[in-house]
Amino acid sequence: MGTSMFAQVIMYPPPPLTSYITVMALVVVVLEAIAGILESRGKHLRLSKFSNVGTKKSALKLSGKMGMLTAYTPSFLLSLASFGVFPNEGLRFLLLKSAFTFHFFKRICEVLFVHKYSGPMFVDVAIMLSLSYFIQTTLMIYAQHLTQGLQEPQVDLKYIGIVIFVVGLCGNFYHHYLLSKLRGDGKKEYKIPKGGLFNLVICPHYLFEILGFVGVSCIAQTMYTFFFTLGSAIILMGRSYGTRKWYLSKFEDFPKDVKAVIPFVF
Template structure:
C-alpha cells in the first residue's frame, strides 16, 4: 500500500509490545480528549479556570500541598528516569542517546523553572490531582524511551529526521523558557492582579509558551521517529490548542481592552 510505504519512510515499525502499542493510542486519546474538554469549558482541577467553570462547586476535604512542591512532584520522577535510563540501557546509537538527552533536558528545565522562574500565589494543589499528573509525565517518558529501545532491532527509517528534530527541540525549549520568563516577570513583587502579557510572541498569541512546547515535542518525535512519540506529540498539540483557546476566552472575559487580533496559540491562524 502506498500509504504504508510513505509511513515506513518516516517511522520505525511498531515494536512487538502490547504495552507500547496500547500506550500510543491511550496517550493520544487521553490528551486529545482533555483538549476537547478545554474547548467545551471543562477544565483540569488544578487549572486557574476550574473554579470559574464550576457554577456550584461542592467543597470537600482534600490534602493540599504547596504549588511549588506539587509542580516539583509533577516533573521529578520523569527527569530522574531520563537520567537513570543512560545506565539502564546500553549504548544503542546516536538517535537513542539524543532522545534520552532531550527528554532529560526537557524535564530538568521544568524542574529548574519551578525552583527559579515561576511565581506562586497562595493556592495549592490537591494531592489527589497531583498524583495522576505525575504518573502521566513519568509513564510517557518511560514509554518513549522503552519504545526507542525496542525499535533498535529494526532498520532505520529511510528519511532521517533526527537532526531536524534536534533543531526543533532546541527552538521549542528556548522559546518556551523565554516566554515563561516574561510571564514570571509580568507582575511586580506583591502584585496579585492579572495583566495582559506583552513582548515576544505575546503580541501575536496569548500562549506562545504552548506553541513552543508543541514545537519541542515535535522535535522529540522527529528524533525518535516512533509511533508512540508521534502519537504523544499529536495529542499534546491537541491538548494545548484546547488549553490556549480556554486561556484566550478567559482573557477576553477579564479584560475589556484585550486585543482582538491576538490569537490563542498559532499566529494569524488560531
C-alpha cells in the first residue's frame, strides 16, 4: 500500500480550498523539528532548569505559577468556547473538543496544586507559549470543523484514540506528581527522579505527553493534527535528550542505562 493510499485510509481527505491548513501543518512540523534539534544541542527554551540559559538579568519575569497559567488558560477557554461555536457536529468532534478541554484543565490544575517551581518564568516565554498553544488548538479545532460533510476515514481510530489519550493523560499526571514530591516547599534543588518509569527514562512525563497527542490524532484523524503530533514528538524528544545530558553533567551517579524518553531505545 502506497503512502498516499495509507493516508486516505486513516485520515480525512483534504477539504477543498484549504491549502493554508496544509501549509500551516508543514510549517508546524518544520519549526518544531528545528526547535527539537536546537534543544538536543543545548539551545533550550528558557523553562525549568534551563530558565537562565542565555538570559539577561533585567528581563521581565512572572512567578513560575503565573507564567504557566498565562500559557494554558487562553487555550482552556478556547476549548470551552468551541462547544458553543461548533455545536452538534458529531461524536468525533465532541470527543476532540472534550480532549482539548480536559488536557488544558489538567494542566491548570497541575499548575495550581501539583507543580513546585524552582524559579520565575520570563514574560516573553510565557507569551510565546500561550500564543503557540492557542494558535495550534485553534487550527486543530478548525481543521476538524472543515471535515463536516466529508467522507469518514476507512479505518475509524477515534475509540482507540480515547484509550491512548486517557493513558497519556494519566501517565503524564502521575509522573508530574512524582517530580513534585522530589522537592520540599520552598526548596530549589534538583534530585535524580525515582519511581514509575523514571528508572527507565529521565522524561517519562514527555513520553506520556506524546502518547496523549497520538490519542488526539487518532480521535481527529486530520492531517493537521497528525502533523502537529509529529512536530510535538520531535521537540519533546529533543528536550528529553537535552535533559538527560543536563542530568549527566550535574550528577556523577546518574545511571547511564536510563534513556531520554523511549525505554531501552532513546
